[in-house]
Amino acid sequence: MKQKIPAWRHVFKLDPDRNLDDPALEAVCLSGTDAIMIGGSSGVTYENTVELLSRVRRFEVPCVLEISDLEAVVPGFDLYMIPIVLNAGHPDWILGQHARAIEQYGYLIPWELLVPEGYLVLNPEATVAKVTEAQGPLEAATARAYAQVADRLLQLPIVYLEYSGQTGDFELVSDVRRTLDQARLFYGGGILDAETARRAAAVSDTVVVGNVVYSDLDRALETVAAVKGVAKN
């Protein structure tokens, strides 16, 4: 499984439910980011996902889909990221939907392209926290324990600390990273500028940048060099 996970340092997450004009999309795709991840926690449909994929495909940057809704699974992505929400309050978001998806798609599933992500939802105000009824806020010790369940027990290739919409607690992120054995640590949430990007890059393997693309494109673009300029410790 591990060899499938590219050593991305910086990823832009684009939401098919939000508008980005052509010049902005071009700037994002040519920014030097390592990948574009398409996904969102609400309003993602087959139609808006196909449209965004076809626009990103005009560029060479790798493009992956983070599945949040089975109705919006579109062929043609480089990889399919499959969230497993470790602290979900309802089993549907841990493995329930996944089992139903496998039952429905059967032999059509391109297993070699699927990458499971052990998700920890850490901003209780985020849409994703509400959708998944995520347990929280979590103490650092609990976050570490969940991360070890994903990394050491389940051997998932990614642990994703998801603060969507909020800048995270970088001490907690660093703490979690130190407990990992083999998983890559993805950090996402509230990267607003080069400075927050640098702080996140210092404590994680991969930094995911989302909302600021839509609110301040110039600042979003600055996060690429900021992340790549930080050596991993």
Ligand SMILES: CC(C)=CCC/C(C)=C/CC/C(C)=C/CC/C(C)=C/CC/C(C)=C/CC/C(C)=C/CC/C(C)=C/COP(=O)(O)OP(=O)(O)O
């Ligand atoms: C090509 C082809 C036929 C492929 C087949 C692929 C396939 C169907 C495989 C089946 C295998 C499988 C196991 C599929 C999983 C199905 C599924 C629906 C699983 C549920 C995934 C899940 C737990 C989703 C929870 C929500 C979540 C974590 C979403 C991630 C995105 C996210 C957090 C976005 C951030 O949200 P944002 O919009 O930024 O939030 P704000 O509004 O707060 O800003």
Ligand SMILES: O=P(O)(O)OC[C@@H](O)CO
């Ligand atoms: O939108 P932001 O807050 O940057 O979060 C990024 C990403 O982790 C969301 O899934």
Ligand SMILES: [Mg+2]
């Ligand atoms: Mg968002």
